[in-house]
Amino acid sequence: MVADAAHERTLVLVHGAWHGAWAWELLVPQLAARGWRTSTVDLLSASGDPEAGMYRDAEVIREHLAGIDGPITVLAHSYGGLPVTEVAATVPRVTQLIYLAAHMLDVGEYVLGPTGGPWFDPEETPLLPVPDSSTVLMYADVAADVAEAAVVRLRPQSSLSFLExxxxxxxxxxxxxxxxxxxxxxxxxxxxxxxxxxxxxxxHMPTSHSPFLSQPADLADLIGEISAELAALPDKISS
Structure with missing residues (x-):
C-alpha cells in the first residue's frame, strides 16, 4: 500500500510489562506496508534493574519522542499506557494516543490501584518474575510457535513500575x-x-491480550482507521 500524507507522521510503539521492543516484530512490517514510519522503545523496567520504575520509563519515552521530527502517534500496550500517559503531552509533536489493552489511568493512580493494591511485598520482591501462565494469559490466540518464541524472551519486571x-x-x-x-x-x-x-x-478486536502477535495485519488496519478518526476530532483544550 502506498504511503499518503496522513502517514507523514511517526508511530511510536511502547511495549508492556515483561516485554521488550521485540514484541512489535510482526506488526512493524505490516505497518510499513501501509505507509507508516515506526519507532520502538525499550523500557528500563524490564531490564532487570529494580530501581527502574514507571518514572524512569517515562523519561526514556520522553527522550525518544523528543528525537523524532514531525507529528507523532504513540501506541501503548498494557503497562506501557502508564509511562505514556505520564509523559506524552510534554512533547509538542505528539498529537495522538492509542491505548492497546493498556492502562489508561488518571493522576494519582497506578497499575495496581484499581485492582486493590499489590499482591507482593515490594521490599522482598523488587523484580516480578515472568508469570507462570504467560501463554494462557497473554498469548491465548497466538500461534504456538510464535507464543513459545515470545515466552522465552520475557524478562522480570520491576515491582516499582507497578506502584509509582x-x-x-x-x-x-x-x-x-x-x-x-x-x-x-x-x-x-x-x-x-x-x-x-x-x-x-x-x-474492539476479537483477540486475547497480544494482537500484535496473533493478528498483526488486522491490527495494522485498525491503527490506520483510528489515526484517521482521531485526526478528524476537534482539538482538545489544554488543561
Missing part, C-alpha cells in the same frame, strides 16, 4: 483511542468498562 502513581494524564490533552481485546485474559474487564469517559474513541 501518575502525576500527569496525557489523554486529557491529546486525542486518544482505546482498543479493547475482547478475549483478554490478563487485563481486568472492570478496567476496560471504565474507559469510555476517558477515551475519545473505543474500538
Amino acid at each position: 502513581p501518575l502525576t500527569r494524564a496525557a489523554w486529557r490533552r491529546l486525542p486518544s483511542a482505546f482498543v479493547v481485546c475482547d478475549e483478554d485474559r490478563i487485563f481486568p474487564p472492570v478496567l476496560a468498562e471504565t474507559l469510555p469517559p476517558k477515551a475519545d474513541l473505543v474500538r
